[in-house]
Amino acid sequence: MTMRKNLFGRRFLLAATGAALAAPALAQPAWPQRDLRLIVPFPPGGTTDVVARMVALAMRDRLGRNVVVENQPGAGSTTSAGRFAREGDDHALFVSQIASHAIGPALYRNLAYRPIEDFRAVTLMVTVPNVWVAHPAKVPGDIRSFLRDARARPNERNFASAGNGTSTHLTGELIAQLARAPMQHVPYRGAGPGMVAVMGGEVDSFIDNLTTALPQIRAGTVKALAVTAPRRLPDLPDVPALAELGDEFNMTGFAAEAWFGLHTHRSASDAVVARMAAAARDALADPTLRQQLAERGTTPQGNAPEEYAALVTAELERWRDVVSRGNILVQ
Numbered sequence: 001m002t003m004r005k006n007l008f009g010r011r012f013l014l015a016a017t018g019a020a021l022a023a024p025a026l027a028q029p030a031w032p033q034r035d036l037r038l039i040v041p042f043p044p045g046g047t048t049d050v051v052a053r054m055v056a057l058a059m060r061d062r063l064g065r066n067v068v069v070e071n072q073p074g075a076g077s078t079t080s081a082g083r084f085a086r087e088g089d090d091h092a093l094f095v096s097q098i099a100s101h102a103i104g105p106a107l108y109r110n111l112a113y114r115p116i117e118d119f120r121a122v123t124l125m126v127t128v129p130n131v132w133v134a135h136p137a138k139v140p141g142d143i144r145s146f147l148r149d150a151r152a153r154p155n156e157r158n159f160a161s162a163g164n165g166t167s168t169h170l171t172g173e174l175i176a177q178l179a180r181a182p183m184q185h186v187p188y189r190g191a192g193p194g195m196v197a198v199m200g201g202e203v204d205s206f207i208d209n210l211t212t213a214l215p216q217i218r219a220g221t222v223k224a225l226a227v228t229a230p231r232r233l234p235d236l237p238d239v240p241a242l243a244e245l246g247d248e249f250n251m252t253g254f255a256a257e258a259w260f261g262l263h264t265h266r267s268a269s270d271a272v273v274a275r276m277a278a279a280a281r282d283a284l285a286d287p288t289l290r291q292q293l294a295e296r297g298t299t300p301q302g303n304a305p306e307e308y309a310a311l312v313t314a315e316l317e318r319w320r321d322v323v324s325r326g327n328i329l330v331q
Contacts, residue, residue, distance in 0.1 A: 031090075031272050032091055033091070034065065035065050035066040036066070037091065038094075038095065039092065041095060043071055047297070048260055051125060051293060053069050055283055055289075062282050063275075067093070076165065076166070077099045078099075078111055081094065081111075081113050082113045084113075085114070088267045089265055090265060094263045096119065097260045101115040101315070102316045102318070107330050116316070119264070119265065121312060122264055123284070123302055123303055123305065124260075124302065125284065125300070125301060127258065127298065127299045128297065129228050129258075130210065130256065131207075131226070132175075132206075133213055133217060133224050134146070135201045135204065136223050137201060139205060143225040143240060143242070146225060147179050148181075150182070151180055155183065159185060159203070159204065159207055160194045160207070161194060161207055162187075163187050168191075169185060169187060170322055171256045172207050178249065178250040179245075195216060198222055210233065228242055228254070228257060230243055274305075
């Protein structure tokens with residue numbers, strides 16, 4: 001009888017221990033437990049904000065929770081990126097882009113965040129090609145003749161951008177470095193003033209995002225020299241991609257586009273990242289949303305977290321190299 005009691009006691013103890021060990025796993029809460037926040041590091045109304053809101057709305061239906069957009073502009077997105085890195089919220093997403101996760105860290109050494117270590121990649125949302133436009137009288141020929149002239153007369157030709165340290169600035173520097181055609185950079189305070197300057201003949205040329213340059217190209221107030229996408233664009237079928245210039249200008253395989261994706265905080269678990277990524281990629285696969293994004297001059301994407309992480313790492317290394325070789329300093 002005593003032996004039976006002891007055996008029963010041991011069995012009860014083992015069962016109780018097993019139940020206790022299993023309890024934490026069974027008690028894991030479902031995610032998401034509340035609405036999500038989507039931090040957009042730019043003001044309302046711009047392309048980035050519009051894209052983010054469209055994707056947030058589509059993700060809501062797939063997560064069963066609202067995805068609330070918060071605009072936090074400042075310092076080319078680096079201020080809000082630093083704030084996000086300090087928060088530690090696994091119910092928050094950040095619209096990461098070439099400025100916050102590649103060019104900013106390439107230019108500035110004392111940022112309040114680490115673009116790789118402090119974030120977890122979720123997915124790439126869209127890419128946006130740049131287009132190089134020119135004043136017709138100042139650049140009467142095509143892109144090849146312009147670059148040949150710039151090579152023959154170092155720093156006598158110029159290109160404008162939306163400002164020091166912007167993606168359009170560094171794209172111009174990269175092109176000049178590869179083509180061995182030194183040009184003067186003329187920064188403006190935004191794309192609008194830069195476009196006005198090239199339209200008025202104040203500068204030779206201007207590198208701008210396709211979405212904002214396209215109306216002026218179609219109006220004939222500027223002419224398009226080339227696009228920075230890997231191939232010609234449906235909106236500009238007669239405008240060559242820089243990649244077509246080939247070995248003469250070291251442009252074989254060239255592509256330099258703005259990109260916008262989603263990151264979450266480094267504290268998010270693998271399961272949470274996978275859930276976020278699945279919702280975002282499923283949203284970006286929807287034909288209606290893809291059409292809406294394309295109509296705004298963006299190219300819809302949607303890839304795996306590890307693929308987006310690899311892109312960000314490669315872009316960070318690329319722009320660090322451009323900054324180093326060009327000895328580019330931003331005040």
